[in-house]
Amino acid sequence: MGARPAPPGAIIKMWKPEKNSLHVDSRTSPTPHGRHHDDPAAVTSNVRKAGLICTSIEAEDPDNRIRLTVDYPKTRNDYTPFLNMEVKIDKDGTLDTRLYRKPQKKLPTLHSSSHHPLSVKEHTIVNMYETADNVSSNSTNKHHSERMVDELLLNNGYTNRVLDRIKDRRKNKRSTPPRRSRDREAPDTVTTPKAPLPSDRRTPKIKEAAKSLQIPARVATTPGKKLRDTLTSSRPLDKKKCPNNDCRTRTAPNNSGNCRDRNPVHEVKCGHPECRQNGIGLYNGETYRPIGDRFTEHFRSANNPTAKSYKDMPFAKHYATHHQDSHPNLELKVLQHTSTTVDRKIKEARFILKNKPDLNNRDEQTEPRKHPV
Numbered sequence: 001m002g003a004r005p006a007p008p009g010a011i012i013k014m015w016k017p018e019k020n021s022l023h024v025d026s027r028t029s030p031t032p033h034g035r036h037h038d039d040p041a042a043v044t045s046n047v048r049k050a051g052l053i054c055t056s057i058e059a060e061d062p063d064n065r066i067r068l069t070v071d072y073p074k075t076r077n078d079y080t081p082f083l084n085m086e087v088k089i090d091k092d093g094t095l096d097t098r099l100y101r102k103p104q105k106k107l108p109t110l111h112s113s114s115h116h117p118l119s120v121k122e123h124t125i126v127n128m129y130e131t132a133d134n135v136s137s138n139s140t141n142k143h144h145s146e147r148m149v150d151e152l153l154l155n156n157g158y159t160n161r162v163l164d165r166i167k168d169r170r171k172n173k174r175s176t177p178p179r180r181s182r183d184r185e186a187p188d189t190v191t192t193p194k195a196p197l198p199s200d201r202r203t204p205k206i207k208e209a210a211k212s213l214q215i216p217a218r219v220a221t222t223p224g225k226k227l228r229d230t231l232t233s234s235r236p237l238d239k240k241k242c243p244n245n246d247c248r249t250r251t252a253p254n255n256s257g258n259c260r261d262r263n264p265v266h267e268v269k270c271g272h273p274e275c276r277q278n279g280i281g282l283y284n285g286e287t288y289r290p291i292g293d294r295f296t297e298h299f300r301s302a303n304n305p306t307a308k309s310y311k312d313m314p315f316a317k318h319y320a321t322h323h324q325d326s327h328p329n330l331e332l333k334v335l336q337h338t339s340t341t342v343d344r345k346i347k348e349a350r351f352i353l354k355n356k357p358d359l360n361n362r363d364e365q366t367e368p369r370k371h372p373v
Helices: 006-021 047-059 118-134 139-154 160-175 202-212 227-231 273-278 291-303 314-322 341-355
Strands: 033-036 039-042 080-082 085-089 095-099 194-196 220-222 264-270 282-286 330-337
Touching: 006 047, 039 047, 095 139, 118 139, 118 160, 139 160, 264 273, 264 291, 264 314, 264 341, 282 341, 291 314, 291 330, 330 341
Parallel strands: 194 220
Antiparallel strands: 033 039, 080 085, 085 095, 264 282, 264 330
């Protein structure tokens, strides 16, 4: 399930064999029956019927690739693993569950000596305890699940003092009533500035300062560039390559980017001598898509300025006025790379104010004004 299309692919693959087997033959139709992606679960009276269910599903696979194994308790007191929990049905029909960790899973997790921010480590530990509580059906099983998490974290360098502090914080958080949404005063516009993590001590001070000054900002820290990233590279040959042999972006004069680059703020300039001499034919823009796709749109609009779909574009207007029946001569320059939409819009506005391009209209300045700089 490492690839993104794998979960929906598994659901589609398993649905039809189940439909043609379990929903047709009443002898193999378990109650209840469920499945998480490609991990089915069912309640049967004996192990023979469980094996019959698996065989009937496998027989309906036209590719003959589905292979199901049966995890069935040997005795009534044994648990059966399913995903991240163990399941047992008591004599009175009560479902008994607790946390489960596969034996082949390695002990290392987010180590205490890692260079992640302290808040990331604490949130990871809290989520591990929350998962242990959510999959446990009673207090005895919660104690068992919590002890499994304790052993895992102790093997990764955390001390009992740190774990006890996080547990106490979770208990206090549960006892504190949540604030009502109307009591929270949220600003009309919120931006999220990102900065490399200065230290675990300075980050809370920066957040408190922004809160005390009532700045409409939500501070987020990023790991930043590490010395390892500068000195080493695990895959130095994996570079972005242009998929087209006749790429206009790659052959454009003054090009300083790659046609697959996303989120750039760019400059497109008319390369005809008269436009250079008069200082016209300049456009500053931004795009979320690859820069090659956006530059191709500019080229097509200049090449066919009278087309209905291009007539309102900046270079269509420019070539219809100054270079009729002339082949497009456009120069591309990537001014800056960005990471978010807000950052891209603000930097585009700054370049427009600085360069004053004649092909940009004033309406492009309205959206960046919504975001505080």
